[in-house]
Amino acid sequence: MDLENTFILEEPGRGKKFADPCILVIFGATGDLTHKKLFPALYNLGVEGLLPSNFAIVSFARRDKKKTFHEEIRKCIESHTRLKPFNPLFWDHFRQQIVYHQASLDDDLGYQSLKDLLSELDFTFKTRQNRIFYLATPPKYFPIVIEKLAKNGLIYDSKQESEKWSRVIIEKPFGRDLMSAKKLQKHLSQFLEEDQIYRIDHYLGKETVQNLLVFRFTNPIIESLWNHRHIDHVQITVAEKNGINTRGHFFDEQGIIRDVMQNHLMQLLALIAMEVPHDLSSKAIRKEKVRIMKSICCPRKKLIRDNIVIGQYDEGYIDGHKVPSYREESDIPPYSTTETYCALKLKIPTKRWKNVSFYLRVGKRLPKRTTEIAIVFKKFECTIFDRDTMTSSNVLTLRIQPDEGIALKINAKVPGQNNIIQSVMMDFKYGSYFGHTPPDAYERLLLDCMLGDNSLFIGNEEVMHAWRVFTPILRYLSQNPSKIFPNYHAGCWGPKEADDLIEKDKRKWRMI
Numbered sequence: 001m002d003l004e005n006t007f008i009l010e011e012p013g014r015g016k017k018f019a020d021p022c023i024l025v026i027f028g029a030t031g032d033l034t035h036k037k038l039f040p041a042l043y044n045l046g047v048e049g050l051l052p053s054n055f056a057i058v059s060f061a062r063r064d065k066k067k068t069f070h071e072e073i074r075k076c077i078e079s080h081t082r083l084k085p086f087n088p089l090f091w092d093h094f095r096q097q098i099v100y101h102q103a104s105l106d107d108d109l110g111y112q113s114l115k116d117l118l119s120e121l122d123f124t125f126k127t128r129q130n131r132i133f134y135l136a137t138p139p140k141y142f143p144i145v146i147e148k149l150a151k152n153g154l155i156y157d158s159k160q161e162s163e164k165w166s167r168v169i170i171e172k173p174f175g176r177d178l179m180s181a182k183k184l185q186k187h188l189s190q191f192l193e194e195d196q197i198y199r200i201d202h203y204l205g206k207e208t209v210q211n212l213l214v215f216r217f218t219n220p221i222i223e224s225l226w227n228h229r230h231i232d233h234v235q236i237t238v239a240e241k242n243g244i245n246t247r248g249h250f251f252d253e254q255g256i257i258r259d260v261m262q263n264h265l266m267q268l269l270a271l272i273a274m275e276v277p278h279d280l281s282s283k284a285i286r287k288e289k290v291r292i293m294k295s296i297c298c299p300r301k302k303l304i305r306d307n308i309v310i311g312q313y314d315e316g317y318i319d320g321h322k323v324p325s326y327r328e329e330s331d332i333p334p335y336s337t338t339e340t341y342c343a344l345k346l347k348i349p350t351k352r353w354k355n356v357s358f359y360l361r362v363g364k365r366l367p368k369r370t371t372e373i374a375i376v377f378k379k380f381e382c383t384i385f386d387r388d389t390m391t392s393s394n395v396l397t398l399r400i401q402p403d404e405g406i407a408l409k410i411n412a413k414v415p416g417q418n419n420i421i422q423s424v425m426m427d428f429k430y431g432s433y434f435g436h437t438p439p440d441a442y443e444r445l446l447l448d449c450m451l452g453d454n455s456l457f458i459g460n461e462e463v464m465h466a467w468r469v470f471t472p473i474l475r476y477l478s479q480n481p482s483k484i485f486p487n488y489h490a491g492c493w494g495p496k497e498a499d500d501l502i503e504k505d506k507r508k509w510r511m512i
């Protein structure tokens with residue numbers, strides 16, 4: 001790394017280096033997210049010395065797992081940590097900070113005993129009564145858990161308390177549509193101040209997503225090209241090879257629009273399209289993101305019909321292995337009409353983005369796992385070269401994951417006597433340049449919450465505006481369920497209608 005050219009960004013709220021002592025209580029502690037993401041992230045933070053020295057974790061779950069829980073967690077950490085090899089010495093220390101609390105989410109007794117347990121742990125670990133409650137439960141439990149926590153005196157009034165704090169991390173989706181999101185927000189605000197609510201969208205914790213603002217607003221050549229005069233269109237792709245694994249119940253209730261598009265893709269879109277914020281505070285960044293979301297029109301029937309394609313995967317082949325159709329996955333009803341793919345086109349009617357189309361696509365069981373944003377520039381009209389020798393447009397690709405990096409496709413002369421032009425790639429790769437894998441998004445976000453920094457979490461207004469855009473779409477889709485599902489084979493790039501969607505504008509989805 002070139003240290004002379006390394007600048008440190010001053011971020012309000014991150015001045016403090018070490019997080020306060022605290023206890024993290026995870027609700028839904030036996031679920032997929034806790035096993036695959038939260039515990040490996042906490043372990044990584046611990047190994048790197050970033051956890052507070054006075055710290056404990058309470059795993060709140062219904063099943064009787066007291067005896068086996070630590071062993072399960074160890075196995076998950078071993079297979080999912082990015083810090084290989086697994087460090088057994090650190091684990092011996094770390095496991096003592098993890099306590100299993102068996103209780104039901106809707107049973108008051110469980111919260112009363114949680115209160116007693118937390119007091120004991122405060123005494124043992126000197127955690128000064130600071131609490132983070134992480135809601136990694138199915139969304140229907142969010143209101144119940146918050147209410148029970150508040151009624152049992154586990155949430156403090158942040159206006160009154162200056163000595164101790166309580167914060168709540170809420171997983172997505174926040175509501176099912178605009179109405180339910182508003183209702184949930186109203187419910188939460190009876191018990192919590194806005195500064196206690198950390199609405200998580202883990203995409204914001206990814207290094208490459210954090211880099212979007214740095215890339216756009218610290219590179220003058222980029223910022224000067226970032227508008228409708230130079231950009232033809234933008235494509236945002238979130239593709240997954242995976243199906244739904246063991247998350248059938250959850251996914252079938254949500255579908256890919258609620259699960260990924262309404263949140264992760266909208267956040268990427270907002271970061272790509274927003275104007276420069278006043279500073280790096282969460283308030284300023286959220287304000288600009290909201291402006292973009294607000295500007296997107298609430299789509300009517302015809303607009304929805306013409307600009308949205310949904311799909312559901314049939315059986316097919318992924319990496320040469322046969323995989324079942326969505327309807328054959330466990331916990332999925334045989335006639336489910338839940339979408340596992342969505343492509344849509346939208347416009348952002350601001351001065352900067354006049355007439356620029358944004359094409360978004362997301363799908364499960366596609367050929368590759370990749371998330372990227374491609375900025376396709378306009379073709380250079382006036383050229384001294386023979387038109388036939390011109391190659392394709394410049395394309396700037398921001399690879400969010402995997403193989404994180406930024407590539408620019410440019411035209412170059414092929415060495416030799418003839419004037420042959422070919423498109424070539426200028427390619428920056430995080431891995432080879434910075435020499436290490438970036439921390440997982442959950443590491444950054446958990447640590448930020450401990451530090452009391454909510455700038456990489458989502459504000460209430462952002463959630464509401466994202467729902468404002470997607471609620472009519474979801475309503476239309478539920479009133480007009482697809483009769484042609486399944487309509488794409490696992491291992492291909494989605495339904496044919498998604499190609500038609502972009503090709504009618506004389507453009508093509510990028511071959512990734």
Ligand code: BG6
Nearest residue numbers: 172202240242259260264371401
């Ligand atoms: C989650 C969705 O929020 O994001 C999952 O619930 C999806 O369905 C996942 O697979 C994708 O995250 P990542 O970090 O693997 O791109």
